Amino acid sequence: MPQIEEISKTVIEPQTLPVSSPLQKVALSFVVPVLNEDMNVRPLFEKLAVQLAGLQQTYEVIFVDDGSTDTTFAMLTKLHEEFPGVVRVIRFRRQFGKTPALVAGFSRCQGEIVFTMDGDLQDDPDEIPNFLAKLEEGYDLVSGWKFPRLDPISKTFPSKIFNGLVSFTTGVHLHDINNGFKAYRREIIEDSHLKLYGDFHRFVPIMAHWRGFRVAEIKVKHHPRTYGVSKFGARRFARGLIDLLNVLFLTTFLRTPLRFFGPLGFWTFLAGVLVDGFVVLRSYFFIHEPIHNQPSLFIGILLMIFGVQFIVTGLQSEMVRHYAFRSDEEYSIRQELD
Template sequence: MYLSVIAPVYNEHDNIPLLYDAVKEALKNISDWEFILVDDGSVDESLLALEKIAMADPQRVKIVSLRRNFGQTAAIAAGVDHASGDIIVLMDADLQNDPVDIPRMLEKIEEGYDLVSGWRKDRKDSLVRTIPSRIANKIICKVTGVSLHDYGCTLKAYRREVLTGYRLYGEMHRFIPAFANSVGAKIMEMPVTHHPRKFGKANYGMERTAKVILDLFTVKFLSSYANKPIYLFGGTGLVLSGISGCVLLFLAIRRLFWGVSVMESPLFQMSAMIFILGFQSILMGLIAELLTRAYYESQDKKTYYVRKMINFDSKDKTD
């Protein structure tokens, strides 16, 4: 089992040497591991600090320097792309995650789990950050169907295969458990240590809440309707068409029994608009179906994921 520990870095100059020492100490009983640090366009001396530890430990430390600040999700994707391990651990570089939890996560992976998600049960952040986070976690659990207490905790351990087959954009790194669940990953959550920030400042503000909500729409669509978009668009179209039909039926009954003109009622125009929207939604579903087939078939992508192959008959059969 080869382990890759990945940490995105943005303006964490003072934390980097301490982070390296903590990771090295936590993994002293593990022989095969690498530490990948992704500099996400830092404007302080973080890259210089990274180069120093890479020179001191070239066998284990790998530095990926991005041309500019692309965001945490892109930095994580870059780290995964350059990782060699079949087990991947993601963590923050701000020393709030504690590397001492990594061996415990690896034990859970060895028990058969595909993803072990950290839970900052005793979180050392202000209420301004923790309260919106708790609300967001409840919403994400409800929408994705994956029940976790702490989607925002970066410290997670993965089998590599549950990180493949999809690309991450925007702020979607926090939704990796939802994507992993969509490919049948076995997920468990465990409490992890959380420390207050010692150096630097948090790189996230309240503006990320809107980004998370918008990304959640994308995640729900990709996880539930990516290979059957007609169910979403066509279903919406049928509902709208049904509403339109009910309104027309009501107008016809009113015209028959009370003599009220159908054309004079604003409900007729509303019904016509609703029907048009429903018809357009069904057409959008058909177009999405064509795009889905082009996406899968042009890249020879599968619509299923194999956990393992079992074949007890390994003997060559000859006539």
């Protein structure tokens, strides 16, 4: 009940933020998703401002407040008033998640280079020049690798497994895929293929790599959390594994689903035929018992049914693919010389 009251409170408040800002073009955009980080947003902005003043580049910081229930939004409003044109704020009506928050920031940011950063003061703005230097080398996406990592083993161990699995299955060898500190060239976030939903924000490097963008990693300092609480938990880890399976499927067989389901169906069906063939031969030649008395018969039948189902699923997926086909999404152009 208190949650419903909370939601209705936010809905009736006037939305004070413009959807698109009449700001001038900037060189660097920082998209910072925040959820209940009221003690962190101001120190983060101040650290960023000091670092960026040294770089002499125009910049904007877009905070995306994901329905925080503390005073985050009030803090952000103050910052916005103090630094108009530099601090921009997007406030969601309720919590929608980190991926939608980043998507909202991406769709509004103006910089040629876009950074994402956590809003919990754990990422160090001192690293910004290193990200820029790596992009200069010709990379399109640079991902931070927290090194040395200062988290407890309860966090680093699952993370190691997850990163190892992602690296092994996708061929994108990053050590710290979940790190929120990343820098992107604008082309990546504008790529029509970058469809971010669920918790897919962490897989952007995989999708970008698959689209032919050049992905690199640099070691970054990080700090323990001083204020606020972590939103990381076991559930996020479990969801990460499911999302990984999804991303693997999308980046490998999305284009040709029957190539995935076809062989799967064929081999399953064949296994069923072999099992039942064995059952028939054994009862006829050796045990002289009716085949319906043998449980293996039903395993064989099930395998055959599954096999057919897989093939039908493959055909249906091909149908979806056929109707969703867009020729301009079949490739990704780096350069054109006319």
